[in-house]
Amino acid sequence: MSLLAVFRRSVLLLVLLMLTSTLALAQIQPSEAQRQVAAEVAESLRYGHYADVSLDDTWSKIVFERYLDVLDGQRAFLLDRDVEAYRHLETRLDDILLDGDLEPVYELYRRYHERAEARYTWLLERLDAGLDFDYDNQKRLELDRKDSPWASSERDLDELWHKRLKNAALTLDISGQDSEQIEANLRQRYEGQLTRLRQTNGEDVFGLFMAAVTGSIDPHTEYLSPRQGESFDIQMRLSLEGIGAMLRTDGEYVKVVSLVPGGPADRAGVLEPADRIVGVGQEEGDMVNVVGMRLDEVVELIRGPKGSTVRLDVVPAEAVDMTRSREVEITRDTVDLEEQAARSEVIEIERSEGTKRIGMITIPTFYVDFDAWQAGEEEFRSTTRDVARQVEQLKEEGVDGIMLDLRNNGGGALQEANSLIGLFIDRGPTVQVRDARGRISLYGDTETGTLYDGPLAVLVNRLSASASEIFAGAIQDYGRGLVLGNATFGKGTVQTLSDLSHGQIKLTRAKFYRISGDSTQHRGVEPDILFPNLVDPERIGESSLDNALEWDTVQEVQYRHYGEPWEYMETLRSRHRERADTRPNFVYLERRADLARQLREEHTSVSLDREQRQREAKQQEAEQLALENQRREALGLELLDEWVDARSEDAEEDEPIERVQVIEAAEILADYAELSQQRLASRR
Known part of the structure; x- marks a missing residue:
């Protein structure tokens, strides 16, 4: 076949692909079902959401920007003139949603689709031409462009994507892949993205727009398409x-x-x-x-x-x-259900006057066998029942205090958090719940008597959420015990799932408040004594989510104080500081948190020069390795040659890094028990 024939065939194939793509794109249209459900979502937001939602021009502008973020959050496909061509939608999206007139929204998507398809095709053409990058220049690639202005020309985007392609190739090159592997990996990536783009249908586009609509209200309100709803149900049934x-x-x-x-x-x-x-x-x-x-x-x-x-x-x-x-x-x-069940151990703390024994009960989640409970069975499994058995056992062993470990406990059954509080107080309110109309429901422990009235502490971290925060907040408000660790997740909202004519909507309907009147939303529960944070709060937690509902307060309710731990706080913090400064693992945690924050602030771009990139990576890892080896040297452990080995080596230590928090929390509780006993003796 002649070169001319090959050229004509290639042109013909390209034209056919373009026609196929154009026809497929033209078929991405809103359906009548979607038009109907758009209006239903609008009504749900206006009259069913916890917040006072006004679907007006101000709200429309927020949704417009969020829709652009959903489509092109890194400002890598659309041009400034594309965005300006649809700027008239900025104050119309409220009317579009209420009327179900979705065509303009789909039209904006189609513009994005055309730009994205052209860009992936451009990338594949560059791969067809062969990668021949010069990795010895001083250019850098900005890692996060969400706040960058829209590109003014195709040339600007070409330069951006040239850097992106170069960075992707350099990343694979440094990881040890040869040119063939690099090209194959990148081709797989971009062909996959192009294929997925071309498979987009009207339902997908509607979902993108709904994500912008609901996400403009709060991060937990969400539209679920029929397919997503089915998947959600499967996840609920098969979540284990x-x-x-x-x-x-x-x-x-x-x-x-x-x-x-x-x-x-x-x-x-x-x-x-x-x-x-x-x-x-x-x-x-x-x-x-x-x-x-x-x-x-x-x-x-x-x-x-x-x-x-x-x-x-x-x-x-x-x-x-x-x-x-x-x-x-x-x-x-x-999931191993026994791994989710409450379990206990005794931690021995050596003191000059003798050994203090602290009981620790780990509660991974708040669970209850709903079927057995609703059937009226007497011996159904629940968090409160299991913890009660552990408490009785620890009391028989004569422990000097009990600590409840709620780290990584993401919540669960609210009734269990409520009843668990009742094991440690003698009747009283536990949590307030305010609905969308401002009505407040008060939940509490109605049974007289306490199972345990001795020294108590609650250990929490950034992944302690929802029901865990209600429990920790109540213990803190009552003065019933100490709260130790990190500020909790901050999820203080309640969602319900409702059917629509097409799909479902998960809607935030209520908000939790502590008996002191403080919300657990956004801020979470602040511990009495803070430990170094192993989880970056800027990446994980309610405050890291877009449009999270704000912290606020309601009127406090009447409740009694069971203790006054704040009177001992200065002494407890002073003793904690003295121990923390001499414990290698604790010092390491504090320094690691500081270093991670420093590196995150500095690392906003990457070099496209191989040697510079490797120098920067080695420098950053050298700092991390030095910190790790300082810890290991202080503990008498073998030093590491590579920082990447740190995690696997830590798993083999007799006392893993996270265990230091448990031991220190037990030390603090032992101090608290001692100070409380001294105060009690002085009053006799």
């Missing part, structure tokens, strides 16, 4: 299967938000909150690069039959360079 990790999109990456207590990932100990997943592989076959992939598609890759193995390519949360990934394996399984 899979790897047991909650994931969220973070730019181009999929981020681990939390681990299900007792789940496969939790038991394996290979994932931590804020880790980023960049690749997914099955037991056999190649690892699939998931950078830039939609969250639901990544979840589908991770899911699989019980007993099978999934391989994940993970960049640790502390890593500042995306080349520092490691492969981990997790066996898909059901």
Whole structure:
């Protein structure tokens, strides 16, 4: 075949592809069902949401900007003139939603779609031409462009994407891949993104717009399409299967938000909150690069039959360079219910006057066997019943105090948090719930008597949420015990799921308040004594989510104080500080938190010069390695040559880093028990 014939055939194929794409794009239209449900969503937001939602021009402007963020959050596809061509929608989206006139919204999507398809085609053409990058220049790539202005020309976007392509290739090059592997990986990435783009249908576009609409109100209000609703139901019924990790999109990456207590990932100990997943592989076959992939598609890759193995390519949360990934394996399984059950241990604290014994009860979640409870069975399983048995056992062992470990406890059954408080107080209110109309319902413990009235502490962290925050807040307000650890997650809202004519809506309907009147929303519960934070609060927590409802207060209710731990706080904090300054693991946690914050603030761009990039990465890792080896030297452990080995080495230590918080919390409770006893003796 002549060159002219080959050229004509290529042109013909290109024209056919363009015609196919144009026809497919023209078919992305709103349906009558979507027009109807748009109006239903508007009514739900106006009359059913907790907040006072006004669907007006001001709100419309917020939704317009959020819709642009949903479509092109990194300002990488649309041009300034594209956005300006649709600026007239800025004050019309409230009317569009109420009237169900969705065509203008779809039209804006189609403009984005055209730009994105052209860009992925441009990238593939560059790969066809062969990668020939010069990695010895001083250019840098900005990592986060969400606040950048829209590009004014195609040339500007070409320059941006040239940098992006170069960065992607350089990242793979530094990780040890040869040119063929790099080209194959990048081709797989961009062809996959182009294929997924071309598979977009009208339902997908409606979902994108609804995400902008509901996300403008609060992060927990959400529209679920019929398919998403079915998937949500499956997750609720089969929530104890899979790897047991909650994931969220973070730019181009999929981020681990939390681990299900007792789940496969939790038991394996290979994932931590804020880790980023960049690749997914099955037991056999190649690892699939998931950078830039939609969250639901990544979840589908991770899911699989019980007993099978999934391989994940993970960049640790502390890593500042995306080349520092490691492969981990997790066996898909059901959550071990016994791992979620409350369990106890006794921690011995050595003091000059003798050994103090502190009982610790770990509560991974607030659970109850609803079916058995509703059936009227007397011996149904629940958090409160299990904790009560553990308390009785610890009392028989003669402990000097009891500590409840609610770290990583994301909540669960509200009634269990309520009844659990009742084990430690003699009747009284526990939580206030305010609905959308401002009506406040008061929940409390109605049974007389307490199961345990001795020294008490609650250990929490950033992943302690919802019911955990209600429990910790009540114990703190009553003066019943100490709250130790980190500021909690800050989820103080209640959602309900309602059916629509097409899909469902998850709507924030109420808000939790402590008996003191303070909300647990946004701020969470602030501990009496703070520990170094192992989880970055700017990445994880209610305050890290867009449009989270604000903290506020209601009137406090009448309640009594069971103790006055604040009277001892100065002494407790002073003793804690003295111990913390001499404990290598505690010093390490404090310095690591400071270093992580410093690196995050400094690392806003990456160099496209290979040597400079490697120098920066080595410098950052050298700081992390030096910090780790200072800790290891103080503990008499073997020093490490590579910082990336730190996590696996830590898992083999007799006392893992996180254990230091447990020991220090027990020390503080022992101090509290001693000071309380001295005060009591002085009053006799």
